[in-house]
Amino acid sequence: MAEYAEGDLVKVVKDGREYNGIVMPSRSDKIVLKLKSGYNVGLSLDGADVTLAERSQQPPKPARKTHPRNPGLPNISILSTGGTIASRVDYRTGAVSSQFTADDILDAIPELTDMANFNGHVLSMIFSEDMDAPVWQNLARACHEEIRNGADGIIVTHGTDTLSYTAAALSFMVRSPVPIVLVGAQRSSDRPSSDNAMNMICAAAVATSDIAGVTVVMHGETSDDFCYVHRGTKVRKLHTSMRTAFQSVNVPPIARVDYATRNITPITGYPKRGEQELALMDKMETKCALVKFYPGMSPEIIDYYREKGYRGIVLEGTGLGHVSTAWISTLKKAIDAGMAVVMTSQCINGRICDRVYSTGIDLLNAGVIEGEDMLPETVLVKLMWALGRAKDADELKDIMHKDYAGEIHWRSTL
Structure with missing residues (x-):
């Protein structure tokens, strides 16, 4: 078996089939090749015959073409x-x-x-x-x-x-x-x-x-x-x-x-x-986090972020926007300490509504902000941006509930 390294061009014969390609990072008992087609193939070295075809070399970069400007184009x-x-x-x-x-x-x-x-x-x-x-x-x-x-x-x-x-x-x-x-x-x-x-x-x-x-x-x-x-x-x-x-x-x-x-x-x-x-408007607060709730999850994660000085948390709750009732007192403690908490949903479509079930009402009473029909990742970025602008909790809530860039639709049709 030939000695080869990453980037070398090799020929591998395995179970009667021939493979030619560039050696990619591989385990000691396997070889991964980048084929001419652009796709990769992984082969066990057990019973494989590997022949070195060409040592690795960076091909010269082709000369860059000149792109003339057309005054009639944007x-x-x-x-x-x-x-x-x-x-x-x-x-x-x-x-x-x-x-x-x-x-x-x-x-x-x-x-x-x-x-x-x-x-x-x-x-x-x-x-x-x-x-x-x-x-x-x-x-x-x-x-x-x-x-x-x-x-x-x-x-x-x-x-x-x-x-x-x-x-x-x-x-x-x-x-x-x-x-x-x-x-x-x-x-x-x-x-x-x-x-x-x-x-x-x-x-x-x-x-x-x-x-x-x-x-x-x-x-x-x-x-x-x-x-x-x-x-x-x-x-x-x-x-x-x-x-x-x-x-x-x-x-x-x-x-x-x-x-x-x-x-x-x-x-x-x-x-x-x-x-x-x-x-x-490029001010942003970086100490924000996105947390996905799951059944049996401990609210200690909220304590961790609060103790680390995080100013905002976006929760991916279940359904209409819920977490376990065991979380409510922890969330209230964090909100009372100055942390903003915004609720979103793990569901792909739909909107948050914490006024249907008692848990949702308790979350609202604790100070959790509803994320409307915004995507969790959009809410996270918006919260970072809002915390960079808001002077107090009331202004922050107003910003989170205002549509700035088409992120909120007040009537759900899909």
């Missing part, structure tokens, strides 16, 4: 934060890593250059799990600066796993007279089923449209026909890997974008380009 800024849409194969390990810049995206998707003039800025190159409030604030400030300098629209490339948190954060921090479109991809560009080109082209169509404010543009169905435009405070990733993972919750999508024609068909109302003045 000016769009691409702010790159990383994620699968800005990823390719790392030839050292065979794994997918965030390495693309905005210019690389234009090189990979030349159709974009016919739609607008693009200015690219790399703000970060991280996977979305590494996002936090300071990154959101930096991104909000960058969006504000680009718009102030004349950008007709913004595209933010982002990893999908926490994209909805960032979309909500931007929705509260930036009042935008132009489109701010967040876009991601479920599958990297090296895979034959990649959705990055279609999602980016549809995102560019929205960025040059009259749909102002923060939206998320992602695949609308399993085929490559159209993307949906989702409100930034009402969208959630509902599947781990499907290209149609993103769906609007409690409301329909704003619009759909036909991939072939780039035509946008409105579905619901939306803020129009130029309707609101540009504003930046």
Whole structure:
């Protein structure tokens, strides 16, 4: 058996079948290969014949093309934060890593250059799990600066796993007279089923449209026909890997974008380009947490956060918004000590109503704030933003119950 290392190109013969690929991080008794197709295969080394084909080497990066500016096209800024849409194969390990810049995206998707003039800025190159409030604030400030300098629209490339948190954060921090479109991809560009080109082209169509404010543009169905435009405070990733993972919750999508024609068909109302003045409100309180209740769960977790100085807790309660009756006294103690507690539901659809059962009434009497029909992740971000603005508990409650970015709908129809 040949000696090999991560990133080497090898041939493996196993049970009469031949596999050729790049060696990825593997256990000592197995080998994982990145195949030419872009997919991975894991094989037991027991009975396998491994032949080294080529030692690892980073291929030279192709020369970047020049993208001439067209004075007749709108000016769009691409702010790159990383994620699968800005990823390719790392030839050292065979794994997918965030390495693309905005210019690389234009090189990979030349159709974009016919739609607008693009200015690219790399703000970060991280996977979305590494996002936090300071990154959101930096991104909000960058969006504000680009718009102030004349950008007709913004595209933010982002990893999908926490994209909805960032979309909500931007929705509260930036009042935008132009489109701010967040876009991601479920599958990297090296895979034959990649959705990055279609999602980016549809995102560019929205960025040059009259749909102002923060939206998320992602695949609308399993085929490559159209993307949906989702409100930034009402969208959630509902599947781990499907290209149609993103769906609007409690409301329909704003619009759909036909991939072939780039035509946008409105579905619901939306803020129009130029309707609101540009504003930046980027103060956030980071000491907030999201806690999911489960049967038999001890309320000691609330004591922990209170003792650690946390200023806000979002609870994912059951059904209409409940936790065990054993929690009520602990929650009241935390609220009396100055902690804000907002109730949401573990259910995907529907709204909070703590006036139906006695437990809910007790929670309201303890000072728990109802989260209406907002998504838990949206409530968490909004609470962080509200605590950065409110002067006292009454003002905080008013902010949480006011609709700022389409996060609350007072009539549930879905």
